[in-house]
Structure formats: structure tokens, C-alpha cells
Amino acid sequence: MVMKKTIILTALLGALVLVSYGQSVTLYNTNIVDVENGKIIPGMTVSVKDGIITKIAKAKKKIKRNQTDYTGAYLMPGLIDSHTHWGNFTMTPEYMRDMAESYIADGVTTVRDAGGDVRIVKRYEAKLDSGNIVEPSVYTSSFWAGPKYYGGRARQDTRGYETVNAPWSQEITDSTSLEHLEKIIIEAKVYGCTGLKLYNDISYDMLKKIVPLCHKHGVKPWGHFAIFPATAMDVVKAGVETVSHTYLIDGKEGFTSEFKAKCFSQAEIERRDSIFREMARLGTILDATIKICMTNNMEFAARYTNEAYRAGVKIAAGTDWVYMEGDRMKSAFLDELDLLADSCGMSIPDVLRAATTVGAEIIGQAGRLGVIRKGAEADLLVLKSNPLESLKALRQRIALYLDGKEVK
Ligand SMILES: [Zn+2]
Structure with missing residues (x-):
């Protein structure tokens, strides 16, 4: 579901005035960061109408006061966090x-919600809209798991439903029928979910049934790197488009200390490499979630991600959680x-792509988000210095535009 950003102002007399659309803004004489090609297009003027970029032209010499x-x-385009809750x-x-404010402070204008109670996301959006507060656009998931995950667990995310x-x-179980799978994929789509978060206790055979149904109905198949019992290679081979958490590539065995001692043996490096090469071949995106690993003594995940990067895997930037x-x-x-x-040894242009174009691809918005081009949404960051030279530039922001409106 695209949680459309609107700002509703409570006007005098308590009337609600919608001010999202019908606005134009022109940003004169800026250097466009072309994240796709990793280069700067200097001296350009960008026109925006109704939240969409309508024109990009060479800047005028003289700019009026x-x-x-x-x-x-x-x-540069607004940033996309590919893993939030x-x-x-x-x-x-x-x-x-x-x-919402913490993401906006980092220049994040779009997020993927990787599973949760979508009713709350919808309610939250309504609350924020009524208070003149800005928030990133949220693309939501339908969260799927098997009986081993749900067994004995109170279903908090559907309580009251x-x-x-x-x-x-x-x-779902191994005996869930194809008809039922199709029915619940359609239900997720109608409810506004952009993708399925395939989480736990789903077999390879079931994944092979689910993924084609997702494609048939235009719902994105997303998953954990391993969806025990399905292994990382199973998840990739089944055609799941985006896999989350590099650290899960070793499956359940990866959590044992015996495994940790041998995870950089030649045999293990080669085993991972065969998975990464398959991902590169299929175009599977890795939502690596490194920060959460670094704060949980899982530094090995950064080395694994470097292996994936060198094998040519597309990597997205996702955080999983906020911090205090x-x-x-x-x-x-x-x-x-x-x-x-x-x-993880990624080049700066590739890190910027992870935060923009790759994130847009995950949520099915390539060309519309994460780029500065005619027809794209005008979620824009104005920076003091060139982010292709240093990522520090992202921390020195001059302005942020959401749907073409400047956010203070
Ligand atoms: Zn998560």
C-alpha cells in the first residue's frame, strides 16, 4: 500500500484544507546526482508540479531574487530504507x-515495512496526516509463516480481527491448497500490501508455488534469507526477489559456535559463493541489514556481504529497527x-544505489522513486556537497522535499 503523503492543515474554524496538490516548485541551477550512472549533471533546473518532476533543463544564467x-x-533522490517495521x-x-521524524531526519522519504500489523500503519498515517507531520511513504507486507512459527504463540498482529x-x-502449511494461496495473495493485494514477507517454516515446495502466484497478481515475493526449513539456496532458487539479513545464509547451523569457527573455511566460502552467484544470475536483491549485525556481535555478516558484493549481487540498504x-x-x-x-567494501556510487534505485526496485517503483527524472516523484534531498565523493554529504542537508513540498 502506498501511504500517500498528504499534509492536512487544520485551518481556522476547524475546517480541514488539503494542500498536497496543485503546487509547483522550480529548483534552479543545481547539480543533479545521477545515482544510476554514478555521475553529476551540473547546472540543471528541475521543475515539479503536483509532486512529480515535470521538466529537467539546463539552468538559466540569471536567477531572479x-x-x-x-x-x-x-x-539527489530521497532515500529508501528497504527494511523497517x-x-x-x-x-x-x-x-x-x-x-517517522527520525527517518525524515536521515533523508529517508520511503520505507518498506517488512511485516507487522498493517492496520496500525494505516491508523498511524491517518494520525500523522491530521497533525501536519511529515512521514516517509510506507510500502507494506503481508507476513506469512508456518505452524512451527505460530505454534503456541499469541497472534498479536491480528488480535481483535x-x-x-x-x-x-x-x-500456511504444506497442505495449503493452490486455490487458497491465490485467494490470500489477492486479499493481501486488495488490502494494499505491496509484497509478501515469507518469514519462517515454509518449505521449498511451497515457495515454488507461492512465487509464481505473486508474479501473476503483481505482488512482490520477499523473504528472509533462510525460511527454515527452506535454505538460503532454496529461497533464491524459488525466485524470491529480495532476501533479508545476510547473517541468515548459514541457516540454523549458523547460530552454533562450532559453525562460527569454520565459517571462513574454503568450503564455506565456496558454498556461500555458489548462492551469491545464483543471486547475481537471477537478479535477487540482498537486503543486508549490517548495522543490526554490528550491534549484535555478528561482524561476520559484513564479510559475507562483501563476498556477495564481489560476486555481483545487488545490495539494498535496510536497517530493520530504530535506535535510542x-x-x-x-x-x-x-x-x-x-x-x-x-x-562491506562497497563503492560510494553502489551505496547510493543501494539507498535509492535498488530500494525502488524492491517495492516495484523503479523509475518512479530513487531517481531524478521526468515523471519521477519529487522526493528530493538538497545537499551542500557531492555525495559521490563522500557519504558525509548526506549528513549536511540544505533542504528536503516530499512530493515536491519543502519539509522544514
Ligand atoms: Zn525485520
Whole structure:
């Protein structure tokens, strides 16, 4: 579901005035960061109408005093966090507002919700809209798992709903019929979910049935790297388009200390390489989630991600969770990008692609998000310096536009 960003202002007399559309803005004389090609297009003027980029042209020599002059600045697409969680029953509206603000502070304008109670995401969006607060666009998932995952567990993400299963959360088994799978994929889509989060206790045989149905109905098949009993290679071979968490590539065995001692043996490196090469061949995207590994003593995940990168796997930037810094909530997104460069050995252009074009591809919005081009959404960052030279540029922002409107 695309949670469309609108700002509703409570006007005098309590009337609600919708001010999202019908607005135009022109950003003069800026250097466009072409993330796809890893280069700067200098001296361009970008016109935006109704939240969409309508024209990109060579800048005029003279800029009038009241025009938005970004001479010397760098314009890049808003960032996409490919792994977040929004709809959790413990989250208060204040928590979600703080979380939204923390992502916006990092320049994140779009997020993928990797499973949760989508009712809460919808409610949250309505709350934020009514308060003139900005938030990233949220693309939601329907969360699927088998009986071993759900067994004995209270289903928090569907509580209060008319049935135990819901369009955003389904228990399936090896005997779930093809007809039922198709029915619940359609339900997820109608409810607004962009993809399925295939999580746990799903077999390879079931994945092979689910993925083609996803493609048939235009729903993205997303999953964990290993969906025990399905292994990482099973998940890739079944055609899951995006796999999350590099650290899960070893399956359950990877959590034992015996395995940790041999995980960089030649045999293990070759085993991983065969999976990474298959991913590169199929175009499977790896949502690596490095920051969360580094803070949980799983530094090996950065080395694995470097192996994937060198094998030609497309890597996305996802954080999984927010952090507290003192009493302030903090998005981990810019930290994640630094780690992809510094600990995983990715080039800066590839890190910027992980944060833009690759993220857009995951949610089925390639060409519309994560790029600056005619027809794309005008989620834009204005930076003081060139991010292709240093990722520090992302921390020195001049302005942020959401749907073509400047956010303060
Ligand atoms: Zn997660």
C-alpha cells in the first residue's frame, strides 16, 4: 500500500484544507546526482508540479531574487530504507511519530515495512496526516509463516480481527491448497500490501508455488534469507526477489559456535559463493541489514556481504529497527550506508544505489522513486556537497522535499 503523503492543515474554524496538490516548485541551477550512472549533471533546473518532476533543463544564467537558487548545491533522490517495521501493537502514536521524524531526519522519504500489523500503519498515517507531520511513504507486507512459527504463540498482529488470519498476516502449511494461496495473495493485494514477507517454516515446495502466484497478481515475493526449513539456496532458487539479513545464509547451523569457527573455511566460502552467484544470475536483491549485525556481535555478516558484493549481487540498504540515542529516537539509515561502504567494501556510487534505485526496485517503483527524472516523484534531498565523493554529504542537508513540498 502506498501511504500517500498528504499534509492536512487544520485551518481556522476547524475546517480541514488539503494542500498536497496543485503546487509547483522550480529548483534552479543545481547539480543533479545521477545515482544510476554514478555521475553529476551540473547546472540543471528541475521543475515539479503536483509532486512529480515535470521538466529537467539546463539552468538559466540569471536567477531572479525570489527564485529557489541552489547554485553549488547537489540534488539527489530521497532515500529508501528497504527494511523497517512500523505496525507493532506496542507502538503508540507518539512512538510512530518520533520514528517517522527520525527517518525524515536521515533523508529517508520511503520505507518498506517488512511485516507487522498493517492496520496500525494505516491508523498511524491517518494520525500523522491530521497533525501536519511529515512521514516517509510506507510500502507494506503481508507476513506469512508456518505452524512451527505460530505454534503456541499469541497472534498479536491480528488480535481483535474477525479471524486469526488476516490479509496482512497468514499462517500456511504444506497442505495449503493452490486455490487458497491465490485467494490470500489477492486479499493481501486488495488490502494494499505491496509484497509478501515469507518469514519462517515454509518449505521449498511451497515457495515454488507461492512465487509464481505473486508474479501473476503483481505482488512482490520477499523473504528472509533462510525460511527454515527452506535454505538460503532454496529461497533464491524459488525466485524470491529480495532476501533479508545476510547473517541468515548459514541457516540454523549458523547460530552454533562450532559453525562460527569454520565459517571462513574454503568450503564455506565456496558454498556461500555458489548462492551469491545464483543471486547475481537471477537478479535477487540482498537486503543486508549490517548495522543490526554490528550491534549484535555478528561482524561476520559484513564479510559475507562483501563476498556477495564481489560476486555481483545487488545490495539494498535496510536497517530493520530504530535506535535510542539518549532519549531521542534515531534512524540507523545513514549509519547503515557508512557500514556498507566501510565494513562491506562497497563503492560510494553502489551505496547510493543501494539507498535509492535498488530500494525502488524492491517495492516495484523503479523509475518512479530513487531517481531524478521526468515523471519521477519529487522526493528530493538538497545537499551542500557531492555525495559521490563522500557519504558525509548526506549528513549536511540544505533542504528536503516530499512530493515536491519543502519539509522544514
Ligand atoms: Zn525485520
